[in-house]
Each structure stands twice: as C-alpha cells, then as structure tokens.
Amino acid sequence: xxxxxxRPGPSRTREKILAAARAHFAREGYERATIRAIARxxxxxxxxxxxxxxxxxxxxxxxxxxxxDPGAVIPSVLAPGPDGxxxxxxxxFVGIWDSREGRHFVGLLRSVVSRDEAASxxxxxxxxxxxxxxxxxxxxxxxxxxxxxxATQLVGLALVRYVVRLEPVASADPDDLARWIGPAIQxxxxxxxxxxxxxx
Amino acid sequence: xxxxxxRPGPSRTREKILAAARAHFAREGYERATIRAIARxxxxxxxxxxxxxxxxxxxxxxxxxxxxDPGAVIPSVLAPGPDGxxxxxxxxFVGIWDSREGRHFVGLLRSVVSRDEAASxxxxxxxxxxxxxxxxxxxxxxxxxxxxxxATQLVGLALVRYVVRLEPVASADPDDLARWIGPAIQxxxxxxxxxxxxxx
Numbered sequence: 001x002x003x004x005x006x007r008p009g010p011s012r013t014r015e016k017i018l019a020a021a022r023a024h025f026a027r028e029g030y031e032r033a034t035i036r037a038i039a040r041x042x043x044x045x046x047x048x049x050x051x052x053x054x055x056x057x058x059x060x061x062x063x064x065x066x067x068x069d070p071g072a073v074i075p076s077v078l079a080p081g082p083d084g085x086x087x088x089x090x091x092x093f094v095g096i097w098d099s100r101e102g103r104h105f106v107g108l109l110r111s112v113v114s115r116d117e118a119a120s121x122x123x124x125x126x127x128x129x130x131x132x133x134x135x136x137x138x139x140x141x142x143x144x145x146x147x148x149x150x151a152t153q154l155v156g157l158a159l160v161r162y163v164v165r166l167e168p169v170a171s172a173d174p175d176d177l178a179r180w181i182g183p184a185i186q187x188x189x190x191x192x193x194x195x196x197x198x199x200x
Numbered sequence: 201x202x203x204x205x206x207r208p209g210p211s212r213t214r215e216k217i218l219a220a221a222r223a224h225f226a227r228e229g230y231e232r233a234t235i236r237a238i239a240r241x242x243x244x245x246x247x248x249x250x251x252x253x254x255x256x257x258x259x260x261x262x263x264x265x266x267x268x269d270p271g272a273v274i275p276s277v278l279a280p281g282p283d284g285x286x287x288x289x290x291x292x293f294v295g296i297w298d299s300r301e302g303r304h305f306v307g308l309l310r311s312v313v314s315r316d317e318a319a320s321x322x323x324x325x326x327x328x329x330x331x332x333x334x335x336x337x338x339x340x341x342x343x344x345x346x347x348x349x350x351a352t353q354l355v356g357l358a359l360v361r362y363v364v365r366l367e368p369v370a371s372a373d374p375d376d377l378a379r380w381i382g383p384a385i386q387x388x389x390x391x392x393x394x395x396x397x398x399x400x
Contacts, residue, residue, distance in 0.1 A: 119363050119364050119365065122364045123364050123365060123366050126364070126366055127366075144367070144368060145368050145369075145380075148360065148366045148367065148368060148369045149369065149380055149381065151356075151360050151364075151366060151369075152353065152356040152357045152359075152360045152361075152369060152381065153352065153353055153356055153384065154356070155356045155359050155360055155364070156351075156352040156353055156354070156355045156356020156357065156359065157352045157356065159352075159355050159356065159359060160348065160351050160352045160355055161352075163319050164319050164322045164323050164326070164351075164355070165319070165323060166323050166326055166327075166348045166351060167344070167348065168344060168345050168348060169345075169348045169349065169351075169352060179393070179394065180345075180349055180388075180393045181349065181352065183387065184353065184384040184387065184388075187383065187384065188380075188384075193379070193380045194379065
C-alpha cells in the first residue's frame with residue numbers, strides 16, 4: 001500500500017497535547033504550568049494549544065478528562081450559602097458521577113490510584129479547582145483543611161459506590177446518600193473542627 | 201547447567217495457594233468459599249492448606265495481605281461501647297496504616313482500584329471482617345448501612361492521605377485526624393441517619 005504522506009490529523013495532535021499537558025501539570029503543578037512549556041513538550045506551536053483549548057484552565061479540565069467544568073459547578077453549589085452545602089455537594093457529585101458523562105469516572109479513579117502522574121493530577125485538581133473557589137466563596141477559617149477533609153469523604157464515597165461496590169451505598173438513591181453523608185461534609189465546612197470529640 | 205529436579209519449595213506452594221484463594225474469594229465471596237475448593241484450584245492437598253493457614257479466616261487475611269488481624273482489632277475498638285467509637289476507629293486505623301507493617305497498604309489500595317478481583321476482595325473484607333463484628337457487638341439499627349458509610353469515610357481518608365497526598369490531611373498528626381474525622385464516623389454509627397439534614 002502506498003503511504004499517503006499525510007501529517008497527523010487534528011485528533012492525534014490534540015491527544016499529543018493532552019498527554020504532554022498531563023505530564024506537565026503532574027510534574028509542575030497547575031500554578032507553575034504554562035501553555036508555552038506544554039506546547040514545547042508536545043512539539044507544537046503554542047498558538048495551536050490556544051486554538052484547541054483556549055485557556056490553561058480549559059486545557060487542565062480536558063487533560064483531566066473532566067465530564068463537567070468544576071469552575072461552573074462549584075460556585076453554583078456554594079452560592080446559596082453555607083446552609084445545606086453538604087447535602088447539595090453530595091447530591092450534585094453523585095448526580096454527575098451517575099450520569100452518562102460521569103461513567104468514565106471509575107476509569108479516572110482507577111488511573112489516579114494506579115499511576116503517580118494521575119495522583120498528582122488529582123491533587124492539583126483539588127487544589128486548583130476545589131480549594132480555590134471554596135476559599136474565595138466561603139468565609140471560613142482553615143479553608144484548605146476543610147476542603148481536604150471534605151475530599152476524603154467525597155473520594156471515599158466514589159470509591160465505595162463505583163469501585164468496591166459495597167451495599168447499600170452502591171445502589172442507594174442519590175437523595176438518600178445526600179441525607180446520610182451530606183451532614184458529614186457540612187460539618188467539615190462549617191463546624192469548629194478543633195472542638196473536642198463528643199463525650200458521653 | 202544441570203536441572204536440580206527439586207519440587208517447588210514451601211514458599212512457592214504457599215504463594216500458589218494464596219493466588220488461588222484470592223481468585224476464589226473474589227469470585228465466590230467469603231461465605232461460599234471453602235478450603236477444599238481453594239486447594240483443588242491450587243492443585244494441592246486440602247491438608248496442606250490447613251497446615252499453612254489453619255482456618256478459612258486466617259487464609260483470607262493472608263490472601264488480603266492484611267498487616268493485622270481485623271478479628272483482633274475491631275472488637276477491642278468496639279469494646280468500650282459506642283461513645284468515642286469514631287475517634288478510636290480513626291486513631292487505630294491511621295496508626296496501623298502509618299506503621300511499618302501498614303506500608304504495603306498503598307499497594308493494596310492501588311490493586312483494589314486497578315483490578316476487579318481486588319475490588320471484590322475488598323468488598324468481602326468489609327462484609328466479613330468489619331460488618332460481622334459491628335453487627336454483633338454494636339446494638340444499632342441498619343448496621344450494614346452504618347458500616348458501609350463508615351467505610352466511605354475511612355477508605356477516602358486512606359486514599360487522600362497516602363495516594364493523592366493532599367495537604368493538610370497527608371501530613372496531619374493522627375490525633376488531629378481522629379479529632380477532625382472521628383465525629384463523622386461516630387455519627388454514621390450512632391446518629392439517626394434518616395433525620396432531615398440540618399436546616400437554617
């Protein structure tokens with residue numbers, strides 16, 4: 001068969017940029033990463049990266065293969081204020097994860113745990129996409145501590161529901177999960193965490 | 201080089217039995233699994249399995265590569281009664297995971313998420329080693345629901361502390377973690393979970 005001599009198509013170039021972006025974000029962290037350095041590592045023109053993804057933020061979301069834009073979801077969950085925040089967060093996340101778009105989430109979670117690069121990406125994701133908005137929009141002390149504690153509960157919920165598939169959490173209605181787990185998240189965001197644990 | 205003609209040594213036989221046990225427990229579940237069927241699958245005499253591991257319970261712990269025997273730890277954590285249970289559980293688990301014996305825990309967690317067999321094993325582990333004792337020793341309604349919710353929090357803590365390594369959870373003192381996270385676990389075991397979420 002004759003070779004066509006074509007250059008790599010746009011989808012292959014796009015994937016090459018995303019692979020370079022994942023490695024770069026994982027190594028440098030979100031703040032230090034630049035579109036210029038990612039373009040250099042992918043051996044493409046920075047203008048092409050701009051053309052495909054528009055901004056560092058959107059490139060990061062694409063590299064994480066996020067089904068939704070957390071920059072849009074988080075503020076709408078936080079907007080009504082601190083009351084009921086925990087229930088809204090659980091309901092929103094489970095709704096996304098259960099949806100068709102969220103089906104690749106198990107794959108993301110698997111890769112997070114099996115590859116160091118993915119674990120770094122997940123860490124950058126929380127720091128950049130979750131902690132940032134939470135600190136800006138919620139007027140609480142120790143926002144990083146609160147958000148990382150909320151992360152333990154949300155990530156664990158995802159792992160037990162979709163990967164370990166432990167009942168009754170695996171098949172529970174999202175509204176039930178929100179009622180059971182929401183108050184734990186609520187406490188992480190609004191309670192005095194250094195108060196002594198409940199006594200008899 | 202001349203072949204020695206030796207039969208497989210005890211450590212290779214032991215590993216062969218453990219591999220057969222992991223596959224069998226994952227496929228059949230703990231309750232249905234038998235030492236006889238595991239021996240058949242490993243092509244060894246059931247007496248040899250008895251000799252190496254003594255009981256189905258100890259074979260399961262060895263197959264899970266558990267650094268400690270949950271059958272010994274869980275009752276001692278539950279024994280003082282429901283008060284302060286959450287704090288004790290977090291303090292005990294973090295203590296085990298942080299220890300030298302617990303270092304392979306990240307490996308276990310990685311394999312849980314990257315392989316279906318390991319996820320099934322983890323599910324069996326919770327059902328057999330955690331839910332059983334909790335139901336027997338703690339006089340509460342819906343014990344499986346409570347234990348699976350506590351599992352979401354504990355598994356998520358391990359994932360965020362040791363794999364994603366998100367700060368400040370990653371470096372926090374075990375006593376701080378117990379104070380911050382213990383009350384969430386306490387609530388799962390002792391509160392009315394179907395009460396409405398807190399309102400303004």
